Amino acid sequence: MLNITFRWQLSQIPERTVKKHCKMCGKLSVFTDTNVRRHNSNGKNIYQYAIYKCEKNHTWNKKLAIYKTFSEHVVEVEEQKEKTSILSTIPIISLVEQGIKVIHIVLDDVIGKHRIDKVLAIQIEDWSRSQIIKKIEKGTIQLNDQIIKPSAQLSKGERISIFID
Numbered sequence: 641m642l643n644i645t646f647r648w649q650l651s652q653i654p655e656r657t658v659k660k661h662c663k664m665c666g667k668l669s670v671f672t673d674t675n676v677r678r679h680n681s682n683g684k685n686i687y688q689y690a691i692y693k694c695e696k697n698h699t700w701n702k703k704l705a706i707y708k709t710f711s712e713h714v715v716e717v718e719e720q721k722e723k724t725s726i727l728s729t730i731p732i733i734s735l736v737e738q739g740i741k742v743i744h745i746v747l748d749d750v751i752g753k754h755r756i757d758k759v760l761a762i763q764i765e766d767w768s769r770s771q772i773i774k775k776i777e778k779g780t781i782q783l784n785d786q787i788i789k790p791s792a793q794l795s796k797g798e799r800i801s802i803f804i805d
Contacts, residue, residue, distance in 0.1 A: 643742045644735065646728050649749040650759065650794065658702070662694045669694040677704075684708060732766040736804055745800040756783060756800065757790040780805070 656673035671692035678689045678701065685708065689701040730743060757776060761769035773790040775781045780803045783792055794800075 642738070642740045643744060644740050645744040645746060646730065647746050647748050648728070650747060650754050651749075651751040658692060660700065662696075662698050662700070664698040665694060665696055669696075669698075671700055728763075730764045730802075732764055732804065741804055743802040743804065745802070747794055747796055747798050747800070750794050750796045750798075754794045755790070756781075756788065756792050756794055759794065760800070760802075775802075 658671045658673075659668060660671055661667070662669040662671070671694050674691050674693055676691040678691060680687045680689065685706055687706055688704045690704050692700045692702055694700070735743065757769060757773050760772045760781070761767070764772065767775075772781065776788065776790045779787045782788065782801045782803075783794075784798055785801065
């Protein structure tokens with residue numbers, strides 16, 4: 641029986657949220673940053689906005705900066721580089737063709753909260769999330785050699801085992 645092992649590092653980009661009164665909802669709402677930026681020029685000024693959305697998809701433009709159109713007054717903003725997850729996608733069909741029967745994924749580092757079903761749905765090319773949930777419930781996907789719930793949270797040092805039919 642052929643095995644293959646992947647080593648993953650999971651990290652999470654923090655969600656930027658702001659509690660503020662939504663004019664459309666008429667109440668205090670949580671606005672989430674969509675990571676969309678907008679620029680608007682008015683005369684000699686250039687405005688930079690971050691677009692936020694509430695739960696009901698109402699938008700609010702948060703003013704980030706005002707720039708002058710003169711090039712000597714422009715302040716360059718350094719983009720903050722966040723540590724991204726180091727993950728390798730798993731091509732199930734390709735591995736089956738190679739004769740692989742068991743896939744092990746060792747979690748070297750886990751930052752933030754990650755559900756096993758959601759992480760695997762993103763990283764496994766050939767299976768949908770509903771297929772992954774069925775395989776977790778059936779026991780063909782295990783965490784630390786135990787049958788778990790699809791909503792199980794992942795932690796550092798754990799091992800995911802995927803048994804291919």
